[in-house]
Each structure stands twice: as C-alpha cells, then as structure tokens.
Amino acid sequence: xxxxxxxxxxxxxxxxxxxxxxxxxxxxxxxxxxxxxxxxxxxxxxxxxxxxxxxxxxxxxxxxxxxxxxxxxxxxxxxxxxxxxxxxxxxxxxxxxxxxxxxxxxxxxxxxxxxxxxxxxxxxxxxxxxxxxxxxxxxx
Numbered sequence: 001x002x003x004x005x006x007x008x009x010x011x012x013x014x015x016x017x018x019x020x021x022x023x024x025x026x027x028x029x030x031x032x033x034x035x036x037x038x039x040x041x042x043x044x045x046x047x048x049x050x051x052x053x054x055x056x057x058x059x060x061x062x063x064x065x066x067x068x069x070x071x072x073x074x075x076x077x078x079x080x081x082x083x084x085x086x087x088x089x090x091x092x093x094x095x096x097x098x099x100x101x102x103x104x105x106x107x108x109x110x111x112x113x114x115x116x117x118x119x120x121x122x123x124x125x126x127x128x129x130x131x132x133x134x135x136x137x138x139x140x
Contacts, residue, residue: 003083004082008052008077009076010033010078011033011035011074012032013030013032013053014031015030015071015072016028016072025060026060028057028062028067029055031055033051033052033053052098053097054082055100056080056100058102062102062104070105076106076108077108079103079104082098082099083098084096085097085098
C-alpha cells in the first residue's frame with residue numbers, strides 16, 4: 001500500500017462528526033480547507049489563493065482528545081497519511097476526494113481566534129503546578 005504522510009494547516013469547515021464503533025472505537029471526521037495566502041506586491045495586500053479541501057479522520061485516543069476541543073472555524077495543524085478516497089455519489093457517478101488519517105492534530109496557535117474560543121476556566125489546583133513548573137524551567 002502506498003503511504004504518503006504530510007502536514008497540513010487549514011480551517012475546519014464542518015462541524016466535526018464524532019461517533020463510536022464497536023470494532024474500531026472512537027472516530028472523529030471533519031472537512032478542512034487549506035487556503036494559500038499570497039502577497040500582491042503591487043498593492044501590498046494579502047489575498048486568498050486556491051484552496052485544497054479534504055476530510056481529516058482521527059481514530060481512538062486522538063479522536064477522544066480532538067472531540068471536545070476542535071469545532072467549525074478552528075485553525076488546525078494536522079499530520080497524517082494522505083490518500084485519495086474513491087466513492088460513488090448519490091447520482092451514480094464515480095468521484096474521488098482527499099482524505100487524511102491523522103496521527104497528530106492540534107490548534108494552530110498562530111491564529112489566536114482558534115485558541116480564544118476554546119479557553120476553559122482554570123480549575124482549583126491546576127494553575128499552581130503548571131505555573132511552578134513553567135517558572136522553574138524559565139529560570140533554570
């Protein structure tokens with residue numbers, strides 16, 4: 001089997017679908033648009049270039065971690081196996097699309113809007129340990 005691993009950055013364009021199967025466990029799938037940005041040197045403005053749209057699928061532990069965090073509109077970074085998925089459409093025509101089986105997925109921190117919408121209140125006892133560990137590393 002031909003396996004191509006790649007890393008993408010893009011915006012989630014659909015509500016992630018989360019389900020559990022008896023055979024394979026949890027699965028989350030979502031549509032993602034990867035849009036290039038280009039600087040027009042004459043005007044000095046950035047504009048959107050062409051988009052690549054694909055389905056990103058997460059299995060098992062990754063699916064369980066992604067489900068409560070990622071939502072439509074989030075900017076993500078995903079790494080995984082890229083392949084062409086061939087299927088028959090409702091009208092009977094043969095179609096093909098890109099699908100990535102992610103092995104790693106996270107929010108793109110270069111886009112603060114994605115992170116702000118997922119912030120959660122700090123629970124008692126969470127902050128001191130994390131703050132102490134971070135300050136020790138920074139000073140050391």
